[in-house]
Amino acid sequence: MKKTLALCCLLVLAGQTVSAQPSEPAQQPAAKPDALSWTVLQTWKTEAKPLDFVQSLDGRMVFVLGGDSKVHLHAAEGQKLGEIPVEPGTVAIDIAPRGEMLYLMDGNGAYKALDISFAKDIDIAGSPFLGKEAAPVAIVVFSDFQCPFCSRVHPLLEEVMKRNPETVKVVFMHMPLNMHQQAEPAARAAIAAQEQGKFWQMHDALFAAANSGLSDADIEKAAAGIGLDMEKFKAAWNSPATQEKLTKDMSAARLAEVNGTPTIFVNGRRVNAPSPDVIQKMIEQELSKKK
Known part of the structure; x- marks a missing residue:
């Protein structure tokens, strides 16, 4: 009678006795960690513990x-x-x-x-404004004629002006956003209207026209509607001098770290949550500094 073979047998290999086991998946060697390196970019010390x-x-x-x-x-x-x-x-x-x-x-x-805020030094020379030129508090608004939120901020600023007719002026500065294709032509049109002393009339007309898309035809219609000399307007609209003034405003926006519209500053201090009461408080703070 044949004897039953044992499941495990002894093998003699190279002079050593080993026990045969059921096969297992071969284990991969542990991956070596990536080499770590660093560079000290700067070092400085604070003055307080x-x-x-x-x-x-x-x-x-x-x-x-x-x-x-x-x-x-x-x-x-x-x-x-x-x-x-x-x-x-x-x-x-x-x-x-x-x-x-x-x-x-x-x-x-x-x-x-x-x-908290840091006051920015914003060059407002030559920019259109409402109020007294020598007012001790300047509210600067960076705006875009195709921005729906920008059209809503003007009534807020008018209310602030009514509260502070002797001490505040509102300064308009252009920041047409790339996402708005007609914002840049509209900004140049407003600058061209300013040359004829009708910036604020054009300001209102452009925001009104923005509801219909603000095409070039809309801009020309707005210019004619406020009584501009159209020959002078069209020449100024596309002139290098007008583009230079627009570039100046956009450079001021970059220096002031403006990344959206509308953005409002009170004597160079950014208004983070615009409302009449918030702006009024900032105005009073600025006036207190001058006493």
Whole structure:
């Protein structure tokens, strides 16, 4: 009678005894980790003992909460931009993406939000304005004639002007957005109308015409409707001098870090949440600085 073969047998290989096992998938060697490297881009030191810090998402500013109960603002390269006093016991900070809001937390869990801004030096020479030329407060609005939100901001600014007829002027600056194909021709048309002393009439006519698309024909109709000398208007509309004035406004917008319309500044300070009350408070703050 044949004997049953054992499932496991002994094998002698190279002078060693091994036990044969059921086959298993071959294991791959562990992958080597990628080589890690780094480069120090810059180094600088804060003037106060840091308790917390945060950097804006655009990488341009660093906010350091110091043990001296101040938040020290620095450019990313280390230059001091300013400082904000905070309540003793503040232990943590955070900021909005562009650094326009500062959030504070103290050891007792009390939360505080601060609206902060840096005044921009905006060149408004030659720009059309409403109000008295020597008014101590200048409200600058960067606008686009095809932007539906821009047409709604003018009544807000008119209300502000009524509240402050002696101390405020409203300055209009052009920032036609690339997404609006007729915004740039409309801006040049408004500049051409300004040469004939009718900027604000053209301003209103262009915003009204924007409801129908603001084609070149619409722009010419608006110009004729406010009584412009059409021969002079058409010459100025496409002149290099007009384009140069528009380029000046757009350069000012870039320097002021304007990335949308409408954007409003009060004496160079950006208005983050435009409303009559918010703007009025900023106006009063500016006037208090001049006393």
